[in-house]
Amino acid sequence: xxxxxxxxxxxxxxxxxxxxxxxxxxxxxxxxxxxxxxxxxxxxxxxxxxxxxxxxxxxxxxxxxxxxxxxxxxxxxxxxxxxxxxxxxxxxxxxxxxxxxxxxxxxxxxxxxxxxxxxxxxxxxxxxxxxxxxxxxxxxxxxxxxxxxxxxxxxxxxxxxxxxxxxxxxxxxxxxxxxxxxxxxxxxxxxxxxxxxxxxxxxxxxxxxxxxxxxxxxxxxxxxxxxxxxxxxxxxxxxxxxxxxxxxxxxxxxxxxxxxxxxxxxxxxxxxxxxxxxxxxxxxxxxxxxxxxxxxxxxxxxxxxxxxxxxxxxxxxxxxxxxxxxxxxxxxxxxxxxxxxxxxxxxxxxxxxxxxxxxxxxxxxxxxxxxxxxxxxxxxxxxxxxxxxxxxxxxxxxxxxxxxxxxxxxxxxxxxxxxxxxxxxxxxxxxxxxxxxxxxxxxxxxxxxxxxxxxxxxxxxxxxxxxxxxxxxxxxxxxxxxxxxxxx
Ligand code: SF4
Numbered sequence: 001x002x003x004x005x006x007x008x009x010x011x012x013x014x015x016x017x018x019x020x021x022x023x024x025x026x027x028x029x030x031x032x033x034x035x036x037x038x039x040x041x042x043x044x045x046x047x048x049x050x051x052x053x054x055x056x057x058x059x060x061x062x063x064x065x066x067x068x069x070x071x072x073x074x075x076x077x078x079x080x081x082x083x084x085x086x087x088x089x090x091x092x093x094x095x096x097x098x099x100x101x102x103x104x105x106x107x108x109x110x111x112x113x114x115x116x117x118x119x120x121x122x123x124x125x126x127x128x129x130x131x132x133x134x135x136x137x138x139x140x141x142x143x144x145x146x147x148x149x150x151x152x153x154x155x156x157x158x159x160x161x162x163x164x165x166x167x168x169x170x171x172x173x174x175x176x177x178x179x180x181x182x183x184x185x186x187x188x189x190x191x192x193x194x195x196x197x198x199x200x201x202x203x204x205x206x207x208x209x210x211x212x213x214x215x216x217x218x219x220x221x222x223x224x225x226x227x228x229x230x231x232x233x234x235x236x237x238x239x240x241x242x243x244x245x246x247x248x249x250x251x252x253x254x255x256x257x258x259x260x261x262x263x264x265x266x267x268x269x270x271x272x273x274x275x276x277x278x279x280x281x282x283x284x285x286x287x288x289x290x291x292x293x294x295x296x297x298x299x300x301x302x303x304x305x306x307x308x309x310x311x312x313x314x315x316x317x318x319x320x321x322x323x324x325x326x327x328x329x330x331x332x333x334x335x336x337x338x339x340x341x342x343x344x345x346x347x348x349x350x351x352x353x354x355x356x357x358x359x360x361x362x363x364x365x366x367x368x369x370x371x372x373x374x375x376x377x378x379x380x381x382x383x384x385x386x387x388x389x390x391x392x393x394x395x396x397x398x399x400x401x402x403x404x405x406x407x408x409x410x411x412x413x414x415x416x417x418x419x420x421x422x423x424x425x426x427x428x429x430x431x432x433x434x435x436x437x438x439x440x441x442x443x444x445x446x447x448x449x450x451x452x453x454x455x456x457x458x459x460x461x462x463x464x465x466x467x468x469x470x471x472x473x474x475x476x477x478x479x480x481x482x483x484x485x486x487x488x
Contacts, residue, residue: 010092016133024190038206042203043204050096056158057161064077098114113148117152118153132149223415229270244271277413277414301319303369306444318472321338338358340354366398375401440469
C-alpha cells in the first residue's frame with residue numbers, strides 16, 4: 001500500500017457496516033484477495049428479507065434516482081449519496097430506500113428520510129450507524145437536515161416500524177466510528193481475528209480466518225471460550241491453545257476466581273478441551289455406555305427440523321425410519337426418509353395433528369435428534385393440544401439427544417460440537433453445494449414467495465431442502481453409529 005492507503009477508495013456504508021461486525025472484515029473487504037471469499041447465504045437472506053419488508057411497507061412502485069426525488073415520488077430507490085467525512089475522507093452510501101416525509105428541501109415542501117430493513121428482533125449498532133450515515137449524506141443532497149430514519153421489518157405479525165432519531169449522541173458515535181474505521185483501513189496488516197467467533201460462521205472471509213486461527217492455536221478455537229473469556233486468559237498471559245493446555249486446572253481456577261464463579265467452573269473444562277485439540281485426539285471421559293437404551297431396539301426414527309426463526313415457522317419435519325436387518329445390524333440401505341412439509345397456512349394445531357398421526361405409526365419408538373429443537377417443538381405443540389400427563393411423559397421418553405450424549409461422554413478435537421463439525425470430523429459429507437441451514441431457509445423463502453405471487457413454482461428449491469434435511473438425518477445417524485461403535 002502507498003502513502004495514502006485509501007487512495008481513490010471511498011469510505012462506504014458497506015465498509016462501515018462490515019467494520020461494526022468485525023474490523024478485520026472491513027479491512028479484508030477493502031484489501032483482501034476476493035478469490036478467497038466464500039459464499040454465504042447470510043447476505044442473500046438479508047436481501048430477501050429486505051425485499052419482503054419493503055414490498056409490504058411501501059405498497060407503491062418506487063421511483064428511481066435523483067429524478068424521482070425532484071419529482072417528489074413517495075418512495076425512492078437507486079440513489080447514490082456522496083460527501084466528505086469530518087476527517088477529510090470521501091464518503092459514499094447507496095440507501096436501499098428513501099421515504100418522502102413532510103418538511104423542506106431543495107425539491108420543495110417535502111423531504112426524505114432513509115429506510116432500512118431490520119433483520120432480527122432488535123435494532124443493532126450496525127443498523128443505527130448505517131442509517132445515520134445515510135441521513136448525514138442525504139441532508140447534504142436535499143439541502144436540509146435529516147432528523148430521523150426508519151427501520152422496517154416484516155414479521156409473522158405484520159410490518160413492524162421503528163423510528164430512529166439522529167441525536168447528537170448517534171452523530172458522535174458515527175464520527176468516532178468513521179475515525180476508527182479509517183485508522184483500521186490504513187493499517188498495513190489486517191486487525192486481529194475477532195474473539196467472538198460466532199460472527200465468523202456467516203462471514204465470507206471465514207475460510208482464511210479459520211485457517212489462520214487454527215494454525216496459530218487462537219484461544220477462540222477452543223469450544224467454550226468466547227470473547228470475554230479469551231480476553232481474561234490473555235490478561236493472565238495465556239495466548240494460545242498449547243499454553244492453555246499446559247495449565248493446571250487448579251491454578252487457572254484460582255486465578256479466575258476474582259472474575260466470578262462461572263469462570264472457576266469452566267477452568268477445568270476448557271483446559272481439558274484445549275488438551276484434546278492440542279493433541280488432535282478424541283478423549284472419552286465417561287466409560288458408561290452412551291446409549292444403553294438402543295441395544296434392545298429393533299427400529300428407530302431419526303428426526304430433524306428445518307425452521308424459519310424470523311417467522312417462528314417449522315416448515316419441514318424430516319423423519320428417517322431405520323430398522324435392523326436379519327443379521328441384527330442397522331440397515332441404512334433400506335432406511336426410509338419421510339419429509340413432512342408444513343405450509344404457512346397450516347396452523348400449529350394442524351402441525352400437531354400431522355406429527356401425531358405420523359408418530360402414531362411408530363408406537364414407543366426411540367427418536368434420535370441432534371440438539372434441543374426437535375423435542376422442544378414437539379412437546380410445545382403437544383402441550384397446546386392438551387394431551388394427558390401420561391401421554392406427555394411417554395412422548396418425552398422417546399427422544400434421545402445425540403449431541404447431549406456426545407457431550408456427556410466425549411471430548412473431540414473440534415472447535416465446536418455442531419452437527420456439521422462433528423459429522424464432518426467423522427467423515428460424513430453433505431453432497432449439495434453450500435449445505436447449511438441458512439441456504440435451506442433461503443430456498444424455502446424463495447419457494448414460498450413464488451407460490452404467494454402465483455408464479456410458476458419450481459420444485460427445485462423444495463427438492464434441495466428435502467435432500468439437505470435427509471442428509472442431516474443421515475449425519476445424525478453417522479454420529480450415533482460412531483458413538484455406538486465406540487461402545488462396542
Ligand atoms: S471470519 Fe471472523 S474474524 Fe474473519 S473477518 Fe469474518 S468475522 Fe472477522
